[in-house]
Each structure stands twice: as structure tokens, then as C-alpha cells.
Amino acid sequence: MNEKNNENKVFAKGYCFEIIFVFFLIGCLLGTYYEEILWYVKYHVITDRQGLLYGPFSPIYGIGVAIFVIFLGKNNDKRNVWKTLLYASIIGGVTEFATSWIADVVFGVEFWDYTGRFLNICGRTTIPYMIG
Known part of the structure; x- marks a missing residue:
């Protein structure tokens, strides 16, 4: 039996484009909904804070999350x-x-x-x- 088959596989051990892109998408969505919730709390009006892209995506939040993941994601437990x-x-x-x-x-x-x-x-x- 091959020893590699018995090893535990670790999800997202290193960061690659696909993983960072997923974080980007999550950041886009969460940032948009975060702004909409704050808008509702402040003005009591439901709004569609659609940004640069179609749908509930605000790329500024996605870029921010991707940058955080790149610079702060690894070795965070050592800080x-x-x-x-x-x-x-x-x-x-x-x-x-x-x-x-x-x-x-x-x-x-x-x-x-x-x-x-x-x-x-x-x-x-x-x-x-x-x-x-």
C-alpha cells in the first residue's frame, strides 16, 4: 500500500490563486451585506448597495480580505x-x-x-x- 494514501490531507495548507479568490468573493459579499445592514440601522431603509460589479459584490472589500489573507494569514499564531x-x-x-x-x-x-x-x-x- 502506498504511504501517500495514508497521510492526512490538510485543506488549504498553502495559499494558491483559487483559495485567495474564494476569500476575495467572500469579502465582496460580506462587505456588501455589512454596508447594507449599517445603512438599515442608521436610516431604517432597505437599500441595494450595488457597487462596481453586478450582484451583491463590493470589490473593495474583496481586495481588502485578499490582502489580509496574503499578508496576515500565514504564521498568524506566532504573532x-x-x-x-x-x-x-x-x-x-x-x-x-x-x-x-x-x-x-x-x-x-x-x-x-x-x-x-x-x-x-x-x-x-x-x-x-x-x-x-
Whole structure:
């Protein structure tokens, strides 16, 4: 009998394009529904927060989740929770800032503006949102 058949197979031992893409899709969906729930709680109105793609997909959340998986997914058990929170905040803030800047410079559109918000960074992101 072949010894390889007796080995325990580990799901998602390493990250490949397919696994990261699945995380991307999950992030797109959860981010869209998260925004819709917040909108309902704040305004008591059911809305369809459809974004760039057809259906309930918000690619900014998917990109964020994919970046988190790539940079924070492996060896996470070797870091403490505060370092992980710090790294995730920085990655999330840089991603949001860069996305806002690219949309503004390349496409001439402004998807969000946090100028009046507490601890905003050039109106493109805020420190409280980065931590959140």
C-alpha cells in the first residue's frame, strides 16, 4: 500500500490563486451585506448597495480580505493579537487610501470623503475606520 494514501490531507495548507479568490468573493459579499445592514440601522431603509460589479459584490472589500489573507494569514499564531491588529489596521488604511486616490486621479471620481470625520487622513480614510 502506498504511504501517500495514508497521510492526512490538510485543506488549504498553502495559499494558491483559487483559495485567495474564494476569500476575495467572500469579502465582496460580506462587505456588501455589512454596508447594507449599517445603512438599515442608521436610516431604517432597505437599500441595494450595488457597487462596481453586478450582484451583491463590493470589490473593495474583496481586495481588502485578499490582502489580509496574503499578508496576515500565514504564521498568524506566532504573532500576538495587538501586532495583528496593528498590521491589519495599517494594511486596511493604506488599501482604502490608495483606492480612493486611484479612483480620484485615474477616473476622476470620489467614492467617499471623510473630510469632516475625526482623525481623517486627507479625507480618504480615518484612523477609527482603520482600526475597525
